[in-house]
Amino acid sequence: MIRLLANLCFLGSFISFAVTTLGLYKMPDPYNLMHAVSVADSVGVGFAILGFFLVSPSWAVRIKLLVVLALFWIVNPATSHLVLKAGFVREEPLAAETRAMKG
Amino acid sequence: MERRYIALFLLLFGFWLVVAGEADWEHILVGVLVALVTVWLWRDLVPQIPLSCSARGVLLFGQCLLTLVWSIIESAISVTRTVLFGNPPIEPVLLTVRPNLETNWGRVFLANCITLTPGSVTIDIDPETGVFIIHALNPEIAEGLCSWRIIDEIRALELWGKERAIYAPTAGGSYSLDSLGTLAGDHRPDGS
Structure with missing residues (x-):
């Protein structure tokens, strides 16, 4: 049963990475590319680590996996932000259909 | 204040042991040294580490x-x-x-x-x-x-x-939760 759940997690991870790869070809500008990439970064990595967590032989490995996930979810948004901010500061053009909105 | 240094050292050393995966004397020695150096490098941030939690x-x-x-x-x-x-x-x-x-x-x-x-x-x-x-x-x-x-x-x-008010006051001012964050945009050349 646990192996089945782990395999479902790996399948989810695989689908997330596949969607990201497809998204790289479909998104119109670098800003939107980041949205496609974030599917793999957040969900793909999350599912992969959950799958490994389920089939891990010991709690030492499971704790290590949780630390990896925590670090990934802290570092990844920071780097994504920096990439986009660099593009924004360098006035990288936005897609033509982009519109401004106030919240 | 000393308790914060010890807490940070133990946290870093524990993290090292988790990542290293082995606890022989070589790993422990390197972990202790790296944790001590890191605590020394972060000495200005230590007063901002919360000690209590609920x-x-x-x-x-x-x-x-x-x-x-x-x-x-x-x-x-x-x-x-x-x-x-x-x-x-x-x-x-x-x-x-x-x-x-x-x-x-x-x-x-x-x-x-x-x-x-x-x-x-x-x-x-x-x-x-x-x-x-x-x-x-x-x-x-x-x-x-x-x-x-x-x-x-x-x-x-x-x-x-x-x-x-979980952060301890220090000489010359008090630290609050607010002092922990980075100031996004501080590097802007025009200061805007």
Whole structure:
């Protein structure tokens, strides 16, 4: 049963990475590319680590996996932000259909 | 103050042991040395490390994490539908919004949550006004961000930290939760 759940997690991870790869070809500008990439970064990595967590032989490995996930979810948004901010500061053009909105 | 140094040392050393995976004398010696050097390098930040924690704080933080995980799943499905079927279509939005958050760490935490959620990325935060500039994949995601439940939950965490004043005062001023955050935009050449 646990192996089945782990395999479902790996399948989810695989689908997330596949969607990201497809998204790289479909998104119109670098800003939107980041949205496609974030599917793999957040969900793909999350599912992969959950799958490994389920089939891990010991709690030492499971704790290590949780630390990896925590670090990934802290570092990844920071780097994504920096990439986009660099593009924004360098006035990288936005897609033509982009519109401004106030919240 | 000394308790904070010891707490940080133990935290770093524990992290080293978890990552190293072995506890022979070589690993322990290297871990102790690296942890000591890191504590020395971070000596200015040590007074800002909280020593106390309460069940309520852990619950509030756990609530934030649950909301975040649920939002990540929801948004991932939405972005996947956009990539695979073009529905909802790609209609990028540059959103400016001012969430009701006062502390820098709260803003950084929210910015991280926004970027971690597929379909939205924080481009910048104005440290003076607390205005966020966010790029969203479509208006639906942008509108969802404006009324996102996690903003209220982070606000509750801010208030909890304020009530408890969990950071120790130091000579020459007091540290608060606010002093923990980075000042996004401080590097701007024009100071805007």
